[in-house]
Amino acid sequence: MVNERIRLLLDLLEIPSVNGQGGEIKKAEYLMQYFKDHGIDSKIQIIDEKRGNVLARIKGRDSSKTMVLNGHIDTVPYGDLKSWETDPQTPVLKDGKLYARGACDMQSGLAALTYALTHLEKEPAFDLLFIGTCDEEKGGAGASKLLEEQIIPTNAEIILIGEPTNLNVGVVQKGCLWLSCTFHGKASHGAYPKEGRNAIEDAYKFAFGISEYVKGFSHPLAGESTAQITEITGGIAQNITPDLCEMTMDIRMVPGLTEEMVLKEASLYGNEKEITVEIINSREAVEIEPGNTFLKSLKEEVQGSKVSCDNIGTAYFTDGSILKGENRKVLLFGPGDPKLCHQPNECVSLDEYEKAIMILQNFLIKEKEKTQ
Numbered sequence: 001m002v003n004e005r006i007r008l009l010l011d012l013l014e015i016p017s018v019n020g021q022g023g024e025i026k027k028a029e030y031l032m033q034y035f036k037d038h039g040i041d042s043k044i045q046i047i048d049e050k051r052g053n054v055l056a057r058i059k060g061r062d063s064s065k066t067m068v069l070n071g072h073i074d075t076v077p078y079g080d081l082k083s084w085e086t087d088p089q090t091p092v093l094k095d096g097k098l099y100a101r102g103a104c105d106m107q108s109g110l111a112a113l114t115y116a117l118t119h120l121e122k123e124p125a126f127d128l129l130f131i132g133t134c135d136e137e138k139g140g141a142g143a144s145k146l147l148e149e150q151i152i153p154t155n156a157e158i159i160l161i162g163e164p165t166n167l168n169v170g171v172v173q174k175g176c177l178w179l180s181c182t183f184h185g186k187a188s189h190g191a192y193p194k195e196g197r198n199a200i201e202d203a204y205k206f207a208f209g210i211s212e213y214v215k216g217f218s219h220p221l222a223g224e225s226t227a228q229i230t231e232i233t234g235g236i237a238q239n240i241t242p243d244l245c246e247m248t249m250d251i252r253m254v255p256g257l258t259e260e261m262v263l264k265e266a267s268l269y270g271n272e273k274e275i276t277v278e279i280i281n282s283r284e285a286v287e288i289e290p291g292n293t294f295l296k297s298l299k300e301e302v303q304g305s306k307v308s309c310d311n312i313g314t315a316y317f318t319d320g321s322i323l324k325g326e327n328r329k330v331l332l333f334g335p336g337d338p339k340l341c342h343q344p345n346e347c348v349s350l351d352e353y354e355k356a357i358m359i360l361q362n363f364l365i366k367e368k369e370k371t372q
Helices: 004-013 024-037 103-118 141-148 199-214 259-269 293-304 350-365
Strands: 041-046 052-058 062-072 092-094 097-099 126-133 156-161 169-173 175-184 226-234 244-253 275-283 311-314 329-332 347-349
Touching (some): 004 024, 004 097, 004 350, 024 126, 041 141, 062 103, 103 126, 156 293, 169 293, 175 199, 199 259, 259 275, 293 329, 293 350, 347 350
Parallel strands (some): 062 126, 062 156
Antiparallel strands (some): 041 052, 052 126, 092 097, 169 329, 175 244, 226 244
């Protein structure tokens, strides 16, 4: 028998919301109506005809502070369908797990936040603002629109994001820098490479140098910074030295390593006539201090539910890097194994999903001491 909590998750997974394919607005409309059906003020913030954010507000016992609760509506594409054992667009229950694209990242976290908010036993400790954002998996258009329109109140100190953490608490997340690089060489006969300049080899040397540089920055919970080539094109023919190469790089940065530092390193590899670098996406690293009151309160709630809980770091970025602004702190907490994100046969444990809801409900109504 499927209960209401699981029914909500199934409903969300049955609405396709692959980034850029038009389903994000439909899922936002579903969530808006779900909140309204439970007596909670909710609305859509339109981004364009295919995308929108959903906002819901709940008054708390203490209105001097606002807690922001965030989950993203979009998912990544399905990938190679032959690698899936089930249809990724159709959720399948099997052995206590729910399989579908987005089951882990992060429709289960989105559903857990939604259900917890609509089924609180009493008023929350503080005012709550729920934000379901679109376009998290690419450019962060939804989160950026929230800042542009100043939706988040000035008294918001903390953002809780329902990303998959296996019910641990994410206290640090790597930043992300996507670079589009173009390398200009000189064509020559393949038999006389010294008469030309090999743009593909220049690209490799550039990528290797950037990778070695960022590896020098690490964090005890998030590990080392990384850089890799994710797309590359170039070459004219088998017997011609390539005069052009286009490449993209995915760079993940721990706290202490910044976009400016990486670009300064990149500038050492050639002049603008030889190499041009364009930023496609930039998200700075995020970290919360160990003594934060909300962090301690959430950990106490998790441990009180007889679930083991560690502070963890995550390699993936979230909308928290945009929504945090200058002063807000970010916590990650949700059901699901981060290693299953963007993978074939993505799934989430229903037991973990149910525990996440219970922990969130208790956490949101719990009194907090004054933040440090």
